Amino acid sequence: MQNTQQQSISDNIEKYLKEHENKQMLRFITCGSVDDGKSTLIGRLLYDSKMIFEDQLAAAKNETKKYGTVEGEEIDFALLIDGLQSEREQGITIDVAYRFFSTDKRKYIIADTPGHEQYTRNMVTGASTADLAVILIDARKGVLTQTRRHAFLVGLLGIRNIVVAINKMDLVDYSEARFEQIVKDYRQMYEQLRFSLPYKSFHQKIDFIPLSALRGDNVVEHSERMPWYEGEALLPYLDTVTIERSEFDAFRFPVQYVNRPNLDFRGYAGTIASGTVCCDDRIIVYPSKKSSRIRQIVPPLSPEAKNEEETKEAFESMAVTLTLADEIDISRGDMIVKEGEKEPYFSDSFEAMLVWMDEEAMKNREYTLKLYAKESNASIASVMFKRDVNNWEKIETKTLELNDIARVKIDLAEKVAFDLYEENKKTGAFILIDKITNNTVAAGMIAGVSTRQKKERVYTEAEKALNAYVREFYPEWGCKPC
Amino acid sequence: MNNRMTHLKQLEAESIYILREVAATFEKPVMMYSIGKDSSVMLHLAMKAFYPAKPPFPLLHVDTLWKFKEMIEFRDRRVKELGVDLVVHSNPEGIEMGINPFVHGSKVHTDIMKTQALKQALNKGGYDAVIGGARRDEEKSRAKERIFSFRDKNHRWDPKNQRPELWNLFNTKIHKGESVRVFPLSNWTELDIWQYIYLEKIPIVPLYLAKERPVVEYEGAKIMVDDDRVPEELRKKARNEVVRFRTLGCYPLTGAIESTASTLPEIIQEMLLSKSSEREGRLIDKDQEGSMEKKKIEGYF
Numbered sequence: 060m061q062n063t064q065q066q067s068i069s070d071n072i073e074k075y076l077k078e079h080e081n082k083q084m085l086r087f088i089t090c091g092s093v094d095d096g097k098s099t100l101i102g103r104l105l106y107d108s109k110m111i112f113e114d115q116l117a118a119a120k121n122e123t124k125k126y127g128t129v130e131g132e133e134i135d136f137a138l139l140i141d142g143l144q145s146e147r148e149q150g151i152t153i154d155v156a157y158r159f160f161s162t163d164k165r166k167y168i169i170a171d172t173p174g175h176e177q178y179t180r181n182m183v184t185g186a187s188t189a190d191l192a193v194i195l196i197d198a199r200k201g202v203l204t205q206t207r208r209h210a211f212l213v214g215l216l217g218i219r220n221i222v223v224a225i226n227k228m229d230l231v232d233y234s235e236a237r238f239e240q241i242v243k244d245y246r247q248m249y250e251q252l253r254f255s256l257p258y259k260s261f262h263q264k265i266d267f268i269p270l271s272a273l274r275g276d277n278v279v280e281h282s283e284r285m286p287w288y289e290g291e292a293l294l295p296y297l298d299t300v301t302i303e304r305s306e307f308d309a310f311r312f313p314v315q316y317v318n319r320p321n322l323d324f325r326g327y328a329g330t331i332a333s334g335t336v337c338c339d340d341r342i343i344v345y346p347s348k349k350s351s352r353i354r355q356i357v358p359p360l361s362p363e364a365k366n367e368e369e370t371k372e373a374f375e376s377m378a379v380t381l382t383l384a385d386e387i388d389i390s391r392g393d394m395i396v397k398e399g400e401k402e403p404y405f406s407d408s409f410e411a412m413l414v415w416m417d418e419e420a421m422k423n424r425e426y427t428l429k430l431y432a433k434e435s436n437a438s439i440a441s442v443m444f445k446r447d448v449n450n451w452e453k454i455e456t457k458t459l460e461l462n463d464i465a466r467v468k469i470d471l472a473e474k475v476a477f478d479l480y481e482e483n484k485k486t487g488a489f490i491l492i493d494k495i496t497n498n499t500v501a502a503g504m505i506a507g508v509s510t511r512q513k514k515e516r517v518y519t520e521a522e523k524a525l526n527a528y529v530r531e532f533y534p535e536w537g538c539k540p541c
Numbered sequence: 542m543n544n545r546m547t548h549l550k551q552l553e554a555e556s557i558y559i560l561r562e563v564a565a566t567f568e569k570p571v572m573m574y575s576i577g578k579d580s581s582v583m584l585h586l587a588m589k590a591f592y593p594a595k596p597p598f599p600l601l602h603v604d605t606l607w608k609f610k611e612m613i614e615f616r617d618r619r620v621k622e623l624g625v626d627l628v629v630h631s632n633p634e635g636i637e638m639g640i641n642p643f644v645h646g647s648k649v650h651t652d653i654m655k656t657q658a659l660k661q662a663l664n665k666g667g668y669d670a671v672i673g674g675a676r677r678d679e680e681k682s683r684a685k686e687r688i689f690s691f692r693d694k695n696h697r698w699d700p701k702n703q704r705p706e707l708w709n710l711f712n713t714k715i716h717k718g719e720s721v722r723v724f725p726l727s728n729w730t731e732l733d734i735w736q737y738i739y740l741e742k743i744p745i746v747p748l749y750l751a752k753e754r755p756v757v758e759y760e761g762a763k764i765m766v767d768d769d770r771v772p773e774e775l776r777k778k779a780r781n782e783v784v785r786f787r788t789l790g791c792y793p794l795t796g797a798i799e800s801t802a803s804t805l806p807e808i809i810q811e812m813l814l815s816k817s818s819e820r821e822g823r824l825i826d827k828d829q830e831g832s833m834e835k836k837k838i839e840g841y842f
Contacts, residue, residue, distance in 0.1 A: 072810040084548035156684040166548040187707040320594030359589035378557040497714040
């Protein structure tokens with residue numbers, strides 16, 4: 060933590076708190092392997108922002124002697140931040156770890172994922188909640204296969220802000236030419252990437268920062284060793300970067316919980332997925348397509364706080380409770396939208412990019428699909444192709460295994476309201492749950508609508524006989540032959 | 542990222558989403574109430590999430606019978622003020638055995654009065670979702686903990702058998718007899734908790750604030766003489782000092798810190814300028830390296 064911040068904490072804590080009430084929250088994912096200096100970079104961000112305390116540092120020093128991969132008096136930052144005892148002893152990271160730090164401007168949540176190939180599912184998990192991705196490249200090695208993998212996965216998950224952190228600049232003599240070469244290689248790769256992603260109007264804001272996590276160059280402060288670099292150091296960059304968003308702004312309110320404490324109050328609780336809503340707005344409820352009007356918007360209220368009131372307007376990410384002017388039947392999993400705005404898709408079939416997350420391969424059976432609060436029976440009608448995560452080529456396949464990424468057609472047991480993932484992540488993302496093991500077997504991103512091919516029904520001999528019997532003895536029923 | 546919401550409002554909204562998800566998808570949820578600051582925040586969030594209704598689940602306090610007196614007073618007052626249901630459980634076998642941390646040590650006491658008692662309470666209540674106040678920033682082994690953390694029939698946590706959590710789509714499906722631990726404060730840090738308490742004026746146990754209290758050195762920590770169960774030789778050595786507590790638990794196992802911070806802003810100030818982490822005052826973490834992970838596998842929260 061910078062001394063100025065410490066000073067302002069000592070001088071006037073009330074003022075400091077007031078300023079810090081208005082921070083924003085930014086979630087990012089770091090992609091890279093231990094070899095790229097990822098743990099060192101994260102360790103440094105945490106240490107410099109004082110999320111690592113002296114006692115933890117002392118413990119890490121002890122452990123460095125026991126398990127460390129670092130020579131001499133250096134602290135192994137990987138040990139400081141790696142969590143589980145079993146994995147520490149093996150020296151590998153096996154899952155997504157969430158780390159926290161904050162500056163004067165923003166609170167950060169880092170999804171720290173291993174970059175190793177078989178852990179696609181970990182990176183997909185970490186990327187699903189991130190607004191920004193930091194992709195680490197070792198300056199000596201440049202754009203590698205793993206860089207292509209990272210770029211593809213964060214693109215697939217729809218992350219629009221990318222920081223390419225070109226690390227270990229100290230080992231290439233802080234060479235501007237080396238930096239420029241890597242920038243060029245990455246940009247070339249990105250042009251290719253755009254054609255491999257299923258999103259039509261998707262683009263990323265990409266910035267490149269040359270740094271040395273080990274020596275602290277361009278991490279918190281601009282490094283004098285790279286005067287040719289005119290951009291910001293990583294931390295000030297993160298503090299000020301504008302997060303790119305989809306232009307989608309229609310109101311979407313998945314009903315999460317019906318709140319009915321007494322006969323006079325029937326509220327629909329949920330978190331606004333997108334758009335804004337005001338009292339008296341005309342709304343439509345899916346799947347019933349019944350319409351009504353917003354009567355009240357109840358924000359999360361504490362019964363003890365007397366000064367808070369009902370609100371007239373609510374917007375994206377707010378957890379509110381709505382009441383309607385008319386009594387219509389609404390339950391969890393329904394979606395409330397606004398009349399006159401872009402309608403959601405409403406179908407019992409769609410195309411999606413699917414990431415297989417389970418050890419057990421895809422089976423020809425029904426799964427439970429969870430899309431916002433809606434659960435529905437679903438089956439994978441067909442696997443159109445899968446994509447190689449490294450070279451992005453299409454591969455023909457009939458089935459899916461752990462870490463496979465494929466375009467599939469999904470059929471649902473009923474019509475549901477949804478949006479495309481590239482427009483609205485909250486109403487376009489889903490998971491598949493195995494009905495027998497209850498495992499989360501796949502993560503999906505809706506990429507298009509499709510028409511359901513109704514399978515021709517096959518009747519048994521008994522059903523055929525029943526049909527013949529009805530037609531013969533009850534002609535007044537107008538029964539059709541089967 | 543949301544430009545229109547502060548980080549605290551966003552954390553609040555996300556926690557409320559998690560609490561509502563629990564209420565909507567489980568048959569018999571319960572909220573752990575440890576009376577500490579995180580529990581205070583969690584209770585506040587639960588009141589907000591279901592307003593104007595009361596939270597549709599009871600609170601559960603596992604009383605080791607060695608909590609600070611002020612904690613129990615605070616608990617009973619808050620439950621009354623808010624009109625929520627509270628279930629209190631203590632391990633009857635432990636009571637019969639007369640478990641005493643001064644005699645049996647922290648390991649035995651924690652195992653019998655906390656871990657075993659919690660298992661008993663959960664089995665007795667038949668709860669399928671247990672909401673807890675743990676945060677990922679508290680300890681290294683928690684950085685990877687899920688928000689919905691899956692437990693088998695014996696309440697055991699298997700680090701290799703946890704479900705991936707994508708977006709805010711939580712898989713809440715379990716088989717009969719299994720359960721989940723749910724952590725709505727996963728993404729809050731200690732600073733967030735304090736700032737939120739300050740901003741929302743949430744009541745907390747006064748032990749967090751500095752005051753003159755009788756304390757004595759015990760096993761490397763400064764513990765408070767809260768009642769006369771403290772061995773006499775220790776009681777004799779007790780002195781009045783201005784101290785406060787960074788975390789609350791069983792008084793013989795909770796180290797006080799020397800501090801004059803007697804208001805919330807002063808606590809936050811002290812925390813921001815401090816050089817040691819929050820859990821340092823907890824005696825149970827120091828038993829052995831990776832001890833939290835071991836406790837978790839055994840079923841400790």
